[in-house]
Amino acid sequence: MELLANLAHGFGVALSPSTLLYCLIGVTFGTFIGVLPGIGPLATIGLLLPITFHLPPIEGIVMLAGIYYGAMYGGSTTAILLNLPGTAASLMAALDGHPMAKQGRAGPALVMTTLVSFFSACVAILLIAAFAPPLARFALNFGSPEYFSLMVMGLIAASVLVSGSIIKGLAMMVFGLLMGMVGLDLTTGAPRYTFGVASLYEGLSFVIVIIGLFGLAEVINNLALGERRQSFTGRVPWRDLIPTRKDLKDARFSTLRGTLLGAALGILPGAGPAISTFAAYALEKRVAKDPSRFGKGAMEGLTAPEAANNAAAQTSFIPTLSLGIPGDATMAIMLGAMLIHGLVPGPQIVTENPDFFWGLIASFWIGNLFLLILNLPLVGIWVKMLSMPYSWMFPAILSFIGIGMYSLHLDSFDVYLTVGFGLLGFLLLKLRCEAAPLLLGLVLAPLLEDNLRRSLLLSRGDPMIFIERPISLFFVMLGAGFLLLVAVPSVLRWFRSRRGPAPDGAGK
Amino acid sequence: MQIRIAKPADFWSGILFAGVGIAAYVLAMDYEPGTARRMGPGFLPIALSVILLVLGAIIVLKSLALMTGPEEAPRTAAVSDAADRRFEIWSTVRAATAVTVSLVFFGAALPSLGLVLSITGLVIISSFADPRLTWVTTLIIAAFMSALSVAVFRYGIGLSLQVWP
Amino acid sequence: MHTRRRILTALPIAAVTLSAGMAVADYPEREIMLNVPFGAGGSTDIVGRTVAEPLSQRLGVPIVVENRGGGGGTVGTTVAANADPDGYHLSVATTSTHIIGHLVHEPEYHPVDDFEHISLIAETPYVLVVRADSMFESMQDIIDYGLENPGEMNHASAGVGSTTHLAVEMFKDATGVEAEHIPYSGNGPAMTAVMGGEVEFTFVSFPAGFSAIQSGEVVALAVGTRNRMPQIPDVPTVEEEGIEGYEAALWLSYVAPAGTPAEIVEKLHAELSDMIENDDDVREALRRAGAEPLSSESPEAFTAFIESQLESYAPVVEAAMGGDSN
Numbered sequence: 001m002e003l004l005a006n007l008a009h010g011f012g013v014a015l016s017p018s019t020l021l022y023c024l025i026g027v028t029f030g031t032f033i034g035v036l037p038g039i040g041p042l043a044t045i046g047l048l049l050p051i052t053f054h055l056p057p058i059e060g061i062v063m064l065a066g067i068y069y070g071a072m073y074g075g076s077t078t079a080i081l082l083n084l085p086g087t088a089a090s091l092m093a094a095l096d097g098h099p100m101a102k103q104g105r106a107g108p109a110l111v112m113t114t115l116v117s118f119f120s121a122c123v124a125i126l127l128i129a130a131f132a133p134p135l136a137r138f139a140l141n142f143g144s145p146e147y148f149s150l151m152v153m154g155l156i157a158a159s160v161l162v163s164g165s166i167i168k169g170l171a172m173m174v175f176g177l178l179m180g181m182v183g184l185d186l187t188t189g190a191p192r193y194t195f196g197v198a199s200l201y202e203g204l205s206f207v208i209v210i211i212g213l214f215g216l217a218e219v220i221n222n223l224a225l226g227e228r229r230q231s232f233t234g235r236v237p238w239r240d241l242i243p244t245r246k247d248l249k250d251a252r253f254s255t256l257r258g259t260l261l262g263a264a265l266g267i268l269p270g271a272g273p274a275i276s277t278f279a280a281y282a283l284e285k286r287v288a289k290d291p292s293r294f295g296k297g298a299m300e301g302l303t304a305p306e307a308a309n310n311a312a313a314q315t316s317f318i319p320t321l322s323l324g325i326p327g328d329a330t331m332a333i334m335l336g337a338m339l340i341h342g343l344v345p346g347p348q349i350v351t352e353n354p355d356f357f358w359g360l361i362a363s364f365w366i367g368n369l370f371l372l373i374l375n376l377p378l379v380g381i382w383v384k385m386l387s388m389p390y391s392w393m394f395p396a397i398l399s400f401i402g403i404g405m406y407s408l409h410l411d412s413f414d415v416y417l418t419v420g421f422g423l424l425g426f427l428l429l430k431l432r433c434e435a436a437p438l439l440l441g442l443v444l445a446p447l448l449e450d451n452l453r454r455s456l457l458l459s460r461g462d463p464m465i466f467i468e469r470p471i472s473l474f475f476v477m478l479g480a481g482f483l484l485l486v487a488v489p490s491v492l493r494w495f496r497s498r499r500g501p502a503p504d505g506a507g508k
Numbered sequence: 509m510q511i512r513i514a515k516p517a518d519f520w521s522g523i524l525f526a527g528v529g530i531a532a533y534v535l536a537m538d539y540e541p542g543t544a545r546r547m548g549p550g551f552l553p554i555a556l557s558v559i560l561l562v563l564g565a566i567i568v569l570k571s572l573a574l575m576t577g578p579e580e581a582p583r584t585a586a587v588s589d590a591a592d593r594r595f596e597i598w599s600t601v602r603a604a605t606a607v608t609v610s611l612v613f614f615g616a617a618l619p620s621l622g623l624v625l626s627i628t629g630l631v632i633i634s635s636f637a638d639p640r641l642t643w644v645t646t647l648i649i650a651a652f653m654s655a656l657s658v659a660v661f662r663y664g665i666g667l668s669l670q671v672w673p
Numbered sequence: 674m675h676t677r678r679r680i681l682t683a684l685p686i687a688a689v690t691l692s693a694g695m696a697v698a699d700y701p702e703r704e705i706m707l708n709v710p711f712g713a714g715g716s717t718d719i720v721g722r723t724v725a726e727p728l729s730q731r732l733g734v735p736i737v738v739e740n741r742g743g744g745g746g747t748v749g750t751t752v753a754a755n756a757d758p759d760g761y762h763l764s765v766a767t768t769s770t771h772i773i774g775h776l777v778h779e780p781e782y783h784p785v786d787d788f789e790h791i792s793l794i795a796e797t798p799y800v801l802v803v804r805a806d807s808m809f810e811s812m813q814d815i816i817d818y819g820l821e822n823p824g825e826m827n828h829a830s831a832g833v834g835s836t837t838h839l840a841v842e843m844f845k846d847a848t849g850v851e852a853e854h855i856p857y858s859g860n861g862p863a864m865t866a867v868m869g870g871e872v873e874f875t876f877v878s879f880p881a882g883f884s885a886i887q888s889g890e891v892v893a894l895a896v897g898t899r900n901r902m903p904q905i906p907d908v909p910t911v912e913e914e915g916i917e918g919y920e921a922a923l924w925l926s927y928v929a930p931a932g933t934p935a936e937i938v939e940k941l942h943a944e945l946s947d948m949i950e951n952d953d954d955v956r957e958a959l960r961r962a963g964a965e966p967l968s969s970e971s972p973e974a975f976t977a978f979i980e981s982q983l984e985s986y987a988p989v990v991e992a993a994m995g996g997d998s999n
Contacts, residue, residue, distance in 0.1 A: 036660070140869040144855075167570070168518070171525045171563040178532050178556045187833050187856055189777075190549035192539060193532070216607065223603035223637040224596070319865075333712065391638045392649060395631040398607065399653045402614040402630055403623075407667045415615030419608050426604065431521040450858060453547045457855050458827060458871065461545030494570070 003130055010358030014366055019062055022055065023363055026063035027370045030070020031378075035077055037084040037211060037397075037404045042330045044071040049333060057343055058356055062363040064337055066370070068330060072313060073117060073371055076306065077378075080109050081386055082397055084215040086207055088274040088443050089309040091436060092281050094214065096294065096301030103297055106386050107241030110379040112251055112299065113306050114372055115243075120259035120307035121368040124314035127263050128321075129361050135315070136322040139267045144454035145465050147271060149472040151444050151451070153479035154275035159437035160486045161282030169437045172428075176438035179204055180445020187453060199413040208414055209442055211401055212421025213428070213435045219394055220426045241379055247299050254284050254300035258307030266312030267319065273312035274443050278436070280308035295434075314364060321357070514573035522571060526564030532557035606637035622670040623662065624654045700760055700937050704735045707927075708756070708764040710749025712742040716797060716880035716963065720925050721765040723958045724794050724945070731944050736763075745835070746770035747780040754782035758932035763791070763941075766928040768836055772982050776990040777834040784983065788928040789938045790975040792945040795964035798898040799840040799876040799921040801911065802891040804867050807874075812895045812914040815874055819850030826852040829863035829875035834994060837863065839986070840876040840897055840921035842993040847916045867891055878923060879904075880963030897921030904960060924967065926975065942972050 013019065026048075033044045048067055052060035072089070079085035080097035093113065100109040127135070142150075155177075159169035182193040183203030194200040243251075258280040265276035284300040285291045294301045320331045343356055405418045428435060459465035467473045513519045536557055542548025610633035617626040631650035635641045661667045707725050711717040722738055729736040741749030746769045753764030771784035782788075803809045809818070819826055830838035833856045845852065855872055857863040860881035866872045868890055876897065885891045886905060895911045896902050899920055911919040927945060929938060946968035948955055956966045969975035 140865065143866070143869055143871040165518070167563060167567055168521060171521075171560060171567060174556055174560045174563060175525065175528060178528070178553065178560060181553045181556070185549035186858065188540070188549050189834070190539060192549055192553060193535060216611075220600075220603050220607050223607070224600040389640075391641045392645070394638065395634050395646070395649050396653055398610060398634050399614075399627050399630055399657060402611055402618075402626075403657055403661050403667075403669070406615065406618055407661065407669070410668070412615035412619060415611055415618075419611045422607065422611075423604060427524075428521075430517070431524065432517045433521050449547075449552050452552070454855050454857070456544055456547060457853055460853075461543065463544070 006354070006358050007129060007362060009354065010360075010362030011365075013058065013355050013359030014062070014362035018056075019059055019359070019363060020366065022059040022063040023066045023367050024370055026066025027070040027367050027374060030067035030072075031074040031077075031371070031374060032070075033067075034071030034074025034086075036074075037078050037082070037086055037215065037400050039071075039404060039407075040075055040086040040207065041068050041071040042333075043408075044068075045330060045333050049337060052337060057338075058359050058363075061334070061338060061343075061356075061360060062367070064334055065360065065364060066367045068334075069117075069121070069310075069313065069364075069367055069371060072309070073114075073375065076113055076117075076309075077110065077375075077382060080113065080302075081106060081382055082215065082393075083218045084397070084401070085210055087210075088206070088439060089277045089305070089312075091210060091214065091439055092277040092305030092309070093302060095281065095305075095436065096296070096298050099295065099297035100302065101386060104240070105297065106383045107379055108243040108247050109302060110382060111241065111376065112243050112247060112303055114375045114379075116251065116255050116258075116303045116307050117310040118368050118372045119255060120262065120311040121314050122365065123259050124263045124266070124311040125361060125364050125368075128314060128318055128364075129358075132318050132322045135267050136318050139319055141471060142268055143469075144451040144458060145469050145472045146475070147268070148448065148451040148455050149466055149475035149479070150268070150275065151271050151448050153475040153482070154271070154279060155437070155440060155444060155448075156479045157282045157482050158275075158278035158440045160482050161285050165432075166486050166490060168433050172433050172435070173437035173441040176441025177445045177448065178441075179209065179438070180442045181449075186446065186450060197413070199409070199411055199417075203446070204417075204442065205408060205414065206439070206443055207408060208405055208418050209421050210439055211405060212418045213425035213439070215397070215401060216418060216422025217425025217429050217435075219397055220422060221429055222390060223394065224426075241383060250299035251303040254280075254304040255307045257283060257287075258304035259311045261304075262308030262311030263315045265308075266315035271444060271447050273309065273316055274440065276308040276312045277305040278440050280304040317364075321360075511572050513571060515571040518567055518571035522564045522567030522569075524564070525567060526561050529557045529559075529561030529564055533561065603637045606634050610634035619670070620673065622672045623658055624671060625673065627654045627657055700940065701732050701734045703761065704737055705729070705732070705761050705763060706756075707736050707738045708749055708753040708762070709738055709740045710742065710746040710753065710765065710770055712740055715742075716878060717746070717765055717767055717769075717925060719880065719962045720795050720797070720959065720964050723962055723964075724927070724948070724955065727948055727952060727955050728944060731948065745774050745778060747774045747778050747782075750774070751781050753928070754787040754930055756930045758789075758930040758934075760929065760933050760937035760941075763927055763929050764788075765925060766790075767925045768923045768982070771928075771979055772986050773834065773836055773839065773990065775983070776987060777994065785976060785979055787931050789931055789933045789935075790969075790972050790979060791927040791929060791938055792942045792949070792969045792972070792975060793924055793926045793967045793978070794945065794949055795959050796898065796922045796924045796967045797879045797964045798896045798902060799837060799923070800879050800882055800886070800893045800897065800902075800905075800908070801844070801874060801895040802864075802867055802877050802882055802886065802893050803874045804870055804891055805889055807892065809874070809894065812909075812911065815894070816848045816850055816915075819848070819852055823851040824853065826850075826874070827855050827872040828852045829866045829872040830854060830856050831860045831863050831878070831881075832856050832858060834990075836921075836923050837876050837878060839989055839993050843919065843921060843989055844876065844911070844916070846989075846992065847919060864891065876921065883963040898965065902965065904963070925964070926969075938972050942969070946970075 029048060030044055033039055034041065045064060045067055049064070052063050055063065075086045075090040076093045079090035079094035080101055083094050083098040085091040085094045097109045097113070100106065155173050159173035160166050180203070182200055184191050184201050191201060261280045261283065262276040265272040265279070281301060281304060284304040285294045288294065288300060316331060320335055343353060401418065402415055405414045406412065408414050425435060455465050466476055532553060536550050536553035539550030539553060540548035541550040541554055610630045613633055614626050614630040617629055628650040631653060632646055635646040658671055662669050662671055707721065709718050709721045718740060725736040725738060741752055746767065750764065750766065750770040753762070756762035766788065774780060775784045801812060809815050828841055830841055832838065837860065838854070838856065841854070855866070857866055860878050863875050864877055864882060864885055867875050868885070879902065882891065883904070886893045893905055893908045895914050896905070896908055897911050897920060899910065899912065901908065901910055927941065949966045949968040959966050969978065
């Protein structure tokens with residue numbers, strides 16, 4: 001009951017006209033800027049942060065939070081419509097969302113994304129309101145060895161379950177980890193795989209690789225297919241924009257599972273949110289009756305990662321708010337903004353500044369509601385845009401890629417690098433290697449190395465540290481379990497086929 | 509008895525992974541491996557490149573099939589397929605080249621020529637990838653994209669990009 | 674459209690050339706760009722902006738903050754060193770960019786030669802912290818335990834070659850304590866490691882540790898400044914606790930590119946130091962951000978200060994960086 005009273009108090013704060021206005025502005029700006037490829041939540045907040053300095057604290061933070069969700073939501077839109085994901089999270093939305101768009105079901109895909117985002121955010125907000133301090137304390141149990149094991153488990157799960165071929169998935173994941181080694185080694189400062197190019201010292205930018213491997217490779221592939229490109233360009237009646245009863249039914253449990261997974265992993269700074277979307281996708285594919293539908297427009301494949309992503313986005317506020325420790329770069333900016341406004345986050349913020357804490361929680365809710373209201377009518381416009389001939393669209397996509405990549409560091413080299421990854425992505429597409437595990441490897445590589453190195457320093461070089469600590473052991477066993485679960489049947493099959501008369505059953 | 513490549517896609521991806529593994533290993537030999545207690549910059553690259561090499565090798569081996577009898581070649585490829593294939597190769601090369609050249613031009617031109625001319629060049633060069641695009645349409649798209657980019661990126665979110673030379 | 678733009682861009686150039694002689698007297702007559710070589714929202718950004726706002730009111734022109742992070746502050750500072758020395762391009766310089774960054778990363782600028790040094794604005798101390806239920810109740814406890822059990826303890830830092838790393842190396846050097854250095858990526862993760870018990874102690878930058886200290890999540894045992902911090906008056910200084918001459922603090926300042934007219938530097942120095950010393954609102958705002966107001970007597974004194982810092986830090990950096998790669 002106290003929770004309800006607190007929330008009511010929060011809504012009292014958040015429903016003031018000025019807070020509502022700034023929430024709306026934030027969400028709107030966030031959505032429209034987030035739609036531009038290459039400009040993710042982090043860049044969007046960075047761009048708009050100075051505007052908020054002149055606002056009162058609550059309005060400022062509420063607007064920033066609105067920009068954050070808006071940009072994330074906008075990112076998913078581009079990922080689904082154009083196969084141009086900008087973050088690890090929206091990558092998973094593209095895997096099944098883009099095939100849906102190609103089948104002329106962009107409307108239902110976008111509407112479901114909106115609905116699922118709203119639902120999972122609401123659940124996660126309740127979790128924050130009820131359990132923020134104890135959850136933050138639990139996250140403190142995650143030291144370097146736990147993070148390392150969690151990441152290894154996540155990497156294995158993603159490559160084994162997402163990809164069509166297990167071993168190719170693993171190889172792509174290791175390829176991604178190696179790509180993550182590019183740049184200056186954080187601890188020793190030694191340059192690795194930089195070939196003396198100064199632009200590579202800070203490592204391969206994730207956005208460049210993902211836009212190249214996914215977006216550009218897709219453009220080349222579509223153009224190569226020429227007339228035979230299978231795409232939907234006909235007229236879409238308004239009725240078809242709305243998800244069918246079956247869509248809703250398909251999405252029920254996947255949304256729930258994704259939400260819980262995302263909410264749980266979102267508490268862990270850094271690695272958590274990225275792993276959660278991959279893990280959610282992998283889980284759905286695992287429990288599905290017919291896993292072959294995935295990657296071809298499966299509703300579960302779209303909704304589970306989207307739910308996980310949004311839940312994680314909410315719960316990643318928990319360490320920031322209740323410990324004063326930012327989970328990632330975006331949260332660090334939010335924390336800095338709070339400090340500028342004289343708000344000191346920490347366990348005491350709930351009691352000392354209840355207006356702010358509960359007002360912010362309530363505004364999360366309102367922000368998500370605005371997203372829903374704002375985006376449902378937009379769906380029609382986005383889908384209309386998609387029905388343009390591809391001949392008109394690809395020069396526009398290339399222009400956006402060019403400007404977006406150049407603007408990352410105002411460096412032409414980034415554009416050339418994107419082209420390189422586009423060609424590599426096209427090659428990998430032709431070789432039927434899925435890029436998703438590679439991208440997770442790339443995201444996690446620096447964190448993986450950092451935590452491995454720290455763990456071994458802490459244990460003075462003894463690898464047993466990973467199985468001596470219970471939480472770490474749990475993840476190690478889970479990872480090994482995934483490998484066995486998928487490897488054993490396929491190894492058996494291989495042996496059987498080798499002993500069998502002819503291998504023609506497997507070949508084609 | 510002979511060996512044939514049963515799954516070309518797997519075979520070549522295995523070769524790719526193994527090749528990347530070897531290259532990464534050779535480069536990583538210059539980096540200090542360190543010890544387990546104090547991992548050097550070379551520790552993980554060396555470990556990862558070996559794993560990638562092994563995975564690549566397994567993929568290559570798995571893609572090969574042991575033929576005991578005479579080759580029961582699935583050589584049913586008809587003449588029309590061959591023409592189709594030639595077209596596919598041609599359009600693939602055309603698409604990859606047009607996309608590559610257009611973006612490289614854009615990257616090289618933007619700092620000096622400014623947003624409008626760079627976008628126009630990009631759109632014109634990329635239009636060679638799609639024979640259905642007429643000159644008129646291309647120019648309209650170029651004009652529209654230039655205006656939109658200037659409005660959105662330069663003035664909308666205030667990126668410090670040059671508009672004109 | 675094209676022609677009009679040409680004219681528009683031509684006008685300011687003409688204005689600048691014509692008024693080169695009188696520019697100093699009328700300074701400032703347009704907006705001033707302030708380069709912050711760290712990300713928006715970081716402690717350098719916060720302190721830089723806290724001062725920028727009232728300074729812009731005093732000068733009567735807007736001050737536009739530009740964040741250019743990366744390379745431990747050296748990327749943005751390289752840009753700042755090459756900016757026009759017209760008084761309209763200022764930058765925030767800190768111990769990281771001008772002392773440690775220079776000594777560790779060897780960037781393409783020289784901290785003394787490539788800048789006009791306007792004034793210090795604040796310093797943020799490094800604070801020795803342990804987790805709330807730690808067995809250590811004072812700095813001496815850590816020293817005693819460390820001397821009895823060499824190499825057993827772990828301590829965090831915000832990264833190899835970071836200022837927190839140097840603060841802790843100076844501490845170990847002065848006391849003879851041997852402990853394993855576990856580098857984290859930033860002050861936040863280092864604090865989490867202390868709270869979670871992964872490491873026994875760390876030196877944390879005060880703005881980053883302020884909230885956790887206030888809430889009792891971690892306990893501050895000593896501050897690295899010469900004087901106690903007014904925000905936590907009960908915590909002794911490292912010097913009081915027995916390390917003679919120990920001082921570990923990050924200073925923040927305003928600088929301009931070399932060649933900026935001396936009159937402008939003087940004017941900015943006068944406004945800044947007066948504001949830092951006498952404007953209670955500014956002092957209060959800085960303290961809220963975990964920083965202690967600090968100004969320079971004159972631009973020359975500030976330059977001399979940087980020179981002396983470079984000298985005293987060189988051996989420390991060498992020892993810390995060399996000692997870590999064994």
